[in-house]
Amino acid sequence: MGSWRTAMSASKEAIQAAASKFIDFVNKSPSPYHVVHECSKALTSAGFEELRESQKWVIQPKKKYFFTRNKSTIIAFAVGGKYQAGNGFTMVGAHTDSPCLKVKPDSKRIKNDYLSIGVECYGGGIWHTWMDRDLKVAGRVIVKNKDKLEHKLVHINRPILFIPNVAIHLHRTHNENFAPNKETHLVPVLATACQEQLTKPASSNEDKASDKKTEPYQVTKHHSLLLQQLCEELNTTAEDVLDFELFLADAQNAVIGGALNEFLLSPRLDNLVNVYCALEGLIEACKNDSFDEDPNIRMVNFYDNEEVGSQTAQGAESSLTEFIMRRLCVSENRTSFEESIPKSMLLSADQAHAIHPNYPEKHEERHKPSLHKGPVIKINSNQRYATTAVTSSILRVIAEKGNVPLQEFVVRNDSPCGTTIGPIIASKLGLKTVDIGMPQLGMHSIREMACTSSIHQATELYKAYFEHYPAVNASLDIE
Ligand SMILES: [Zn+2]
Numbered sequence: 001m002g003s004w005r006t007a008m009s010a011s012k013e014a015i016q017a018a019a020s021k022f023i024d025f026v027n028k029s030p031s032p033y034h035v036v037h038e039c040s041k042a043l044t045s046a047g048f049e050e051l052r053e054s055q056k057w058v059i060q061p062k063k064k065y066f067f068t069r070n071k072s073t074i075i076a077f078a079v080g081g082k083y084q085a086g087n088g089f090t091m092v093g094a095h096t097d098s099p100c101l102k103v104k105p106d107s108k109r110i111k112n113d114y115l116s117i118g119v120e121c122y123g124g125g126i127w128h129t130w131m132d133r134d135l136k137v138a139g140r141v142i143v144k145n146k147d148k149l150e151h152k153l154v155h156i157n158r159p160i161l162f163i164p165n166v167a168i169h170l171h172r173t174h175n176e177n178f179a180p181n182k183e184t185h186l187v188p189v190l191a192t193a194c195q196e197q198l199t200k201p202a203s204s205n206e207d208k209a210s211d212k213k214t215e216p217y218q219v220t221k222h223h224s225l226l227l228q229q230l231c232e233e234l235n236t237t238a239e240d241v242l243d244f245e246l247f248l249a250d251a252q253n254a255v256i257g258g259a260l261n262e263f264l265l266s267p268r269l270d271n272l273v274n275v276y277c278a279l280e281g282l283i284e285a286c287k288n289d290s291f292d293e294d295p296n297i298r299m300v301n302f303y304d305n306e307e308v309g310s311q312t313a314q315g316a317e318s319s320l321t322e323f324i325m326r327r328l329c330v331s332e333n334r335t336s337f338e339e340s341i342p343k344s345m346l347l348s349a350d351q352a353h354a355i356h357p358n359y360p361e362k363h364e365e366r367h368k369p370s371l372h373k374g375p376v377i378k379i380n381s382n383q384r385y386a387t388t389a390v391t392s393s394i395l396r397v398i399a400e401k402g403n404v405p406l407q408e409f410v411v412r413n414d415s416p417c418g419t420t421i422g423p424i425i426a427s428k429l430g431l432k433t434v435d436i437g438m439p440q441l442g443m444h445s446i447r448e449m450a451c452t453s454s455i456h457q458a459t460e461l462y463k464a465y466f467e468h469y470p471a472v473n474a475s476l477d478i479e
Contacts, residue, residue: 004372004373006403007374007404007405007453007457008453014456015452015453016452018280018452018455018456019264019453019455019456020256021455022272023255023264023266025038025276026254026266026267026269026272026276027253029272030136030138030155030247031138031139031140031245031247031249032072032096032247033071033072033139033140033151033245034138034153034155035272035275036071036074036096036302037071037153039066039074039076039275039279039302040066040068040074042283043064043066043279043283046064046286047064048065048066048076048078049063049064049065050067051066052067053067053069057327059079059328061080062081062291063079064076064077064079065077065078069313069320070304070313070314071140071151072304072305073302073303073304073314073315073320075299075300075302075320076282076299076300077298077299077300078282078285078286078291078297079297079328080293080294080296080298080470081293082293082294083294083295084295085328085333085340086329086331086333086335086336086339086340087297087340088295088296088342088343088344088345089296089297089299089340089343090296090297090298090299090344090465090469090470091300091301091344091346091431092278092281092299092300092462092465093300093301093316093346093347093348093422093425094271094275094303094349094350094421095271095275095303095304095305095306095307096271096275097304097306097307097308098267098268098270098271098307098444099121099123099124099125099444100122100123100247100248101119101122101125101130101135101186101247101248102119102120102122102247103117103118103120103137103139103222103244103248104118104119104120106118106221107221107222107223107226108221110193113192113193113194114191114192115190115191115196115225116187116188116189116190117161117187117188117190117222117226118187121182122247122307123307123444124307125446126445127180128179128180129446129447130248131163131164131180131185132162132164133162133163133252134162134250134251135161135248136155136156136157136158136159136161136251137156137161137226137246137248137249138157138247138249139153139154139244139245139246140244140245141154141234141241141243142242142243142244143234143236143240144242149242152236154230154234154244155233159251161189162188162189163185163186163187163188163189190223190226191225196225216238216239217241218242218243218244219238224238230244249267250267250447252447254266254267261452262371262372262452263449264450264452264454264455265449266449266450267446267448268448269440269443269449269450270351270440271306271349271350273351273438273440273454273455273458274349274351274437276455277349277438277455277458277462278300278302278349278458278462279300280459280463281460281461281463281465282298282299285298285462285463285467286298288467290467294466294467294470295470296344296469301316301321303315306350310424316421316424317424317428321428321429322428322429325344325429341429341430341431342479345391345394345432346386346425346431347395347433347434347436347465348385348421348422348435349436349437349458350420350435350436351437351438351439351440351450352369352375352378352409352436353369353440353441353443354369354371354439354440354450355368355369355439356441362412363412364410364411364412367408369407369408369409369439370439371451371453371454372454373405373407374404374406374407374457375436375438375457376406376407376408376409376436376437376439377392377395377406377407377434377436378410378420378437379408380410380417383423384417384419384420384423385419385420385435386422386426386427386434386435387433387434387435387436388434390432390476391432391433391434394434394469395434395436395465397472398461398468398469398472399464401464401468402460402464402468404460405457407439422435438450438458440454
């Protein structure tokens with residue numbers, strides 16, 4: 001397999017260019033809905049045609065397609081020039097969601113002269129990192145437009161919320177044992193009550209609304225200040241806002257940093273690194289001759305709700321993946337789906353833990369992935385990761401062809417271990433799977449850290465996988 005030194009020196013400019021494009025993608029993707037929107041835009045401009053699950057599909061070789069479910073999960077696929085039903089699927093899976101705070105269904109809080117917003121904790125975040133940050137709001141709003149219900153994206157791209165810490169003078173043990181209570185201490189402030197009073201006209205819309213018998217549904221549940229912001233962004237009225245899913249996010253943009261401009265300092269690296277790189281890898285891999293000759297379907301599956309266990313209609317645990325594969329296998333041969341499974345493979349692409357400069361004891365002595373030194377194969381004998389000797393061997397051969405260095409990770413026996421969509425899909429479909437991810441630090445903090453070269457390396461690996469997997473799999477004599 002290629003050494004990290006050769007891989008890095010050969011492509012310094014390509015590394016920085018890829019990292020900058022990724023940073024731009026993150027800054028435009030503060031919620032899973034925005035992630036899917038950005039992916040859709042990139043796919044459309046790369047010649048992918050949008051489909052709807054509810055319609056009948058006519059799929060042709062050498063053509064490229066995508067569809068969304070709930071607007072928070074997206075699947076894109078490119079049909080190889082030599083594809084016929086019963087051939088394999090070359091798949092990369094990742095997730096669109098990240099741990100965050102979400103606005104509660106009834107969020108209005110007025111207490112001690114503050115207007116605050118009730119939020120729920122989504123996923124396993126490091127919640128104290130959300131304090132003392134400039135917070136913005138983004139997500140989707142369901143708007144009534146005459147007799148239609150429309151999904152609209154909203155991104156209020158300025159710091160309208162803040163969760164202040166408590167002063168050390170009032171909490172002397174702050175530096176020894178501070179952990180916020182998730183219900184009472186993580187309540188972002190929107191405004192002060194007195195300032196809000198000053199900005200209100202003598203008889204405000206809200207007062208009028210509460211006089212009416214049929215007041216707008218959302219007005220009673222959320223501060224009018226928040227609703228106003230949404231309505232201004234969407235050019236609609238509170239009466240037409242039926243419901244929404246609003247995610248809080250760091251208002252500070254992701255950047256490239258470090259004295260040598262080598263670090264990605266960014267929210268949601270887990271798992272936008274792999275969403276972005278798998279998408280780029282797929283688009284790039286369809287630009288060359290290998291696509292015309294490919295017997296397989298090349299597919300990326302980006303699921304929502306991984307951070308909360310994947311058991312949702314749009315999550316990896318749903319029947320979505322199987323249904324789509326079956327749909328693309330329809331033919332007179334009634335077992336073409338079953339025949340396609342052993343010819344298929346999934347890269348379960350999710351971030352990995354790099355060795356930490358200040359917590360080196362957290363890693364197993366012989367498995368310490370470093371920044372810059374390549375994608376990390378994740379292995380766990382208790383099957384929290386789905387990698388096997390067969391699947392890692394296939395990936396090693398492909399990485400060699402793509403000149404991408406690889407590293408390995410196993411967790412310490414005395415440490416808890418994360419998991420991914422890998423074991424879920426592998427066990428549901430009986431699909432060969434390898435768990436892979438790029439090394440990063442501070443996973444699930446509001447701001448994480450990784451390295452610039454991971455974007456270029458992951459993209460190259462996924463591209464090589466789409467191009468070479470069918471041939472490498474054909475050389476395999478193990479079923
Ligand atoms: Zn993840």
